[in-house]
Every structure is written in structure tokens, then in C-alpha cells.
Amino acid sequence: MSYEMLLVETRGAVGLITLNRPKALNALCAQLMQELGRAVAALDADDAVGAIVITGSERAFAAGADIKEMKDFTFAEVFGSNFITRDWEHVSRVRKPVIAAVAGFALGGGCELAMMCDMILAADTAKFGQPEVTIGTIPGAGGTQRLTRVVGKSKAMHMVLTGEMIGAEEAERIGLVAKVYPAADLVAEAVKTAEKIASFSRPIIAMAKEAVSKAYETTLTEGIGFERRLFHATFATDDQKEGMTAFAEKRKADYKHR
Numbered sequence: 001m002s003y004e005m006l007l008v009e010t011r012g013a014v015g016l017i018t019l020n021r022p023k024a025l026n027a028l029c030a031q032l033m034q035e036l037g038r039a040v041a042a043l044d045a046d047d048a049v050g051a052i053v054i055t056g057s058e059r060a061f062a063a064g065a066d067i068k069e070m071k072d073f074t075f076a077e078v079f080g081s082n083f084i085t086r087d088w089e090h091v092s093r094v095r096k097p098v099i100a101a102v103a104g105f106a107l108g109g110g111c112e113l114a115m116m117c118d119m120i121l122a123a124d125t126a127k128f129g130q131p132e133v134t135i136g137t138i139p140g141a142g143g144t145q146r147l148t149r150v151v152g153k154s155k156a157m158h159m160v161l162t163g164e165m166i167g168a169e170e171a172e173r174i175g176l177v178a179k180v181y182p183a184a185d186l187v188a189e190a191v192k193t194a195e196k197i198a199s200f201s202r203p204i205i206a207m208a209k210e211a212v213s214k215a216y217e218t219t220l221t222e223g224i225g226f227e228r229r230l231f232h233a234t235f236a237t238d239d240q241k242e243g244m245t246a247f248a249e250k251r252k253a254d255y256k257h258r
């Protein structure tokens with residue numbers, strides 16, 4: 001598969017996607033988002049891949065949806081073509097864990113793309129923001145919903161209503177980011193984290209991801225019930241037997257992903 005706006009490679013059991021539209025600070029145009037959708041679907045379907053990392057450049061993870069591309073769209077066009085939903089939802093549908101490795105700007109749709117991933121690892125240079133109000137619109141790729149669920153109402157309102165950016169340290173403090181690394185180490189550390197995830201049983205990891213994701217979609221009682229069914233289901237896998245037996249026998253587990 002060939003891509004013009006992405007670099008896609010595998011490192012061991014990790015699929016690494018680099019957004020590669022540097023002159024536009026990785027502005028997320030339709031072509032880039034279509035290519036990203038194809039790339040994540042291909043890695044999700046590849047049995048040799050256990051986890052995916054999405055990263056950008058040192059300067060920008062992504063500076064948002066492509067303003068120049070969308071500035072003249074009419075309501076009829078965006079509604080009729082299902083703008084955003086059509087090209088942007090692929091990442092949130094991937095079943096394997098997806099890590100956003102963010103250096104530099106993650107603004108507007110860039111911040112929203114990072115939040116569609118399962119966790120965000122950041123360089124100390126990272127800057128997150130939802131500046132849409134400054135250009136006469138509002139976040140349109142899930143920002144008002146995902147950001148609010150992650151950081152709470154007051155912080156989300158502050159970011160969405162002022163358009164101001166926050167740095168990596170603050171993003172980690174408020175729970176938007178899982179860990180912060182020196183910029184030079186970011187991609188290697190993200191791949192290391194993805195490798196660790198990929199070393200575990202694939203079906204068990206998929207169940208763990210589904211269970212945590214459910215917490216954002218449902219009530220506590222329903223979420224706990226969902227978790228309990230999945231927890232019980234892990235006992236139907238060979239990998240649960242292998243993992244617990246290996247612990248008891250003081251050896252490393254040899255997962256077969258079934």
C-alpha cells in the first residue's frame with residue numbers, strides 16, 4: 001500500500017505511522033485522513049502487529065483540520081458529505097491499542113486525533129489546544145466530548161472557550177497525557193511501550209482495551225457488568241491458562257494469542 005502523506009513501517013510487533021505533511025504542520029486534510037484510515041485498518045488486520053503508534057514531526061503532531069481546504073465549504077457540503085465522520089472516525093474503531101506520540105503542536109483536530117487514540121505520550125515540547133473559536137468554529141472531531149470526559153468541565157471549557165494552549169507538563173497533570181519524555185526520546189519510548197503491550201496476549205489486550213473504553217460510554221453499573229463478563233471470558237482463553245501457569249512455575253509466559 002502506498003501513501004503520500006504518511007510514513008508507515010513496522011518495528012517488530014509495532015506498527016508505526018508518521019504523519020508526514022511537514023510544510024503544513026501536518027494539517028489534517030481529507031487525503032491525509034483517508035490515508036490514515038487505510039493505514040490503521042491495514043495494521044489492525046495484520047496478525048504480526050500487536051500495537052500501533054501514531055506520531056508526527058518534532059514541530060507538530062498536527063496543527064488541526066486543514067483550514068485552507070475547509071474555509072469555503074458550505075453547510076450543504078459539510079452536512080451532505082458527512083465531513084469529519086466520513087474520514088476521521090477510523091482510528092477510534094481500531095481494536096488494537098493505539099498510542100499517540102505527540103511532539104510540538106496538537107491543535108484542534110490534531111488534539112482530537114490524539115484523544116481518539118488509547119493513550120497520549122508526549123514530548124516535553126508538546127502543546128495541546130482547541131483553538132477553533134479563534135477561527136470562527138468549534139471543535140468538530142470529538143473535542144468537546146472527549147476532552148471534557150478526560151479533564152473535566154472547567155478545564156475543557158477553559159481550553160475550548162479561550163482557545164489557549166497548554167504545555168506537556170500541565171497536560172500530564174490534568175490526565176490528558178500518560179507520560180512525558182524528552183523530545184529526542186519520544187518515538188523510541190512510545191515504540192517501547194507499544195512493544196510491551198504487543199508482548200502480551202492479543203485477545204486479552206483487546207478485552208482490556210474494550211473494558212476501559214466502555215467506561216467512557218456507559219454507567220458505572222453497566223460498565224462493571226461489562227468488565228465482569230469480559231473478565232470471565234478471559235478464562236476461556238489458552239493465554240489465561242498460560243499466563244497464570246507461567247506465574248506459578250516462575251517462568252516467562254509464552255502467549256499464543258488464542
Ligand code: CAA
Binds near residue numbers: 135139
Ligand atoms: N490548516 C492549514 N494549514 C495550516 C494549519 C491548518 N490547521 N496550521 C498550519 N498551517 C500551515 C500555515 O498556513 C503555514 O503554511 P504556509 O507556509 O504556506 O504559509 C504552515 O502551515 C506553517 O504554519 P505557520 O507559518 O502558521 O507556523 P507558526 O509556527 O507561525 O504557527 C501555529 C504555528 C500556531 C500552529 C499556527 O500555524 C496555527 O495557529 N495553525 C492553526 C491552528 C488551528 O487553528 N487549528 C484548528 C483548526 S480547525 C479544526 O481542527 C476543526 C476540527 O475540530 C476538526
